[in-house]
Amino acid sequence: MRGPSVTSLVLGLDTAGPTVGVALWENGASGSWSTPLERGTERILVPAIRDVLGGRRPDAVAVATGPGTFTGVRVGVATALGLARAWGCPVAALSSLAVRAALAAGEPRVLALLDARKERYYAGLYDTRDPVPQPLDEECDVPFEALLRWLPAVCAGDGALLEAKRLEAAGGRIHPRASGHPAVEAARLGALALASGRTTDPAQVRIRYIRPPDATPPVGGPGFDNPPGPS
Numbered sequence: 001m002r003g004p005s006v007t008s009l010v011l012g013l014d015t016a017g018p019t020v021g022v023a024l025w026e027n028g029a030s031g032s033w034s035t036p037l038e039r040g041t042e043r044i045l046v047p048a049i050r051d052v053l054g055g056r057r058p059d060a061v062a063v064a065t066g067p068g069t070f071t072g073v074r075v076g077v078a079t080a081l082g083l084a085r086a087w088g089c090p091v092a093a094l095s096s097l098a099v100r101a102a103l104a105a106g107e108p109r110v111l112a113l114l115d116a117r118k119e120r121y122y123a124g125l126y127d128t129r130d131p132v133p134q135p136l137d138e139e140c141d142v143p144f145e146a147l148l149r150w151l152p153a154v155c156a157g158d159g160a161l162l163e164a165k166r167l168e169a170a171g172g173r174i175h176p177r178a179s180g181h182p183a184v185e186a187a188r189l190g191a192l193a194l195a196s197g198r199t200t201d202p203a204q205v206r207i208r209y210i211r212p213p214d215a216t217p218p219v220g221g222p223g224f225d226n227p228p229g230p231s
Helices: 042-053 070-087 096-104 144-150 158-162 164-169 182-195
Strands: 010-014 019-025 029-036 060-064 091-094 110-117 120-127 140-143 154-156
Touching: 010 042, 010 070, 010 182, 019 042, 019 070, 019 182, 029 042, 029 182, 042 070, 060 070, 060 182, 070 091, 091 096, 091 182, 096 110, 096 120, 096 154, 096 182, 110 144, 110 158, 120 144, 120 158, 140 144, 158 164
Parallel strands: 010 060, 060 091, 110 154
Antiparallel strands: 010 019, 019 029, 110 120, 120 140
């Protein structure tokens, strides 16, 4: 697995899909944890992070900021920003689709997919031959039929697994790591961002909404002023 050449300890969080994940990157993956996203997951996320860190303090926090499940993304971003502020470290804000595209490293066309519900998908097309996935088109929220314009392509992410049969019938290929651990890629990409000076202050991080949320988020949530700190 490719990674940054500068040794740093980066905590990666991905809560955009059906699985909540935490991982560390220190010149290679050095610990991870995951669990299915369900009600109450936020109560075990910070204790899981503490267990993975083992008393160490990271140099940066990388977090998938969306698109994805509204509740999951908000929990992950709020946690990441609160911890980064408490630790005084920068944040690498990552597209959750780019993180999933990174699972299929070395491919010229990777279609990263997340289930957007209501028979729609969050989708992004990437070139993953560089260590950091390069977008080939705008990320979007579309029905399945609209994905066909990007095929043939290698497909990755939770949404690709849901639609494996239809994607393969239309010329797609499901990558062997399509169901891999996105938080590990988030940590790796965060380490690259830290090494190249592409991290940001937690106050500047915003959630990547492609579809407007069904409910208006309260002031003080992630992407707004004063995100909550670690519990």
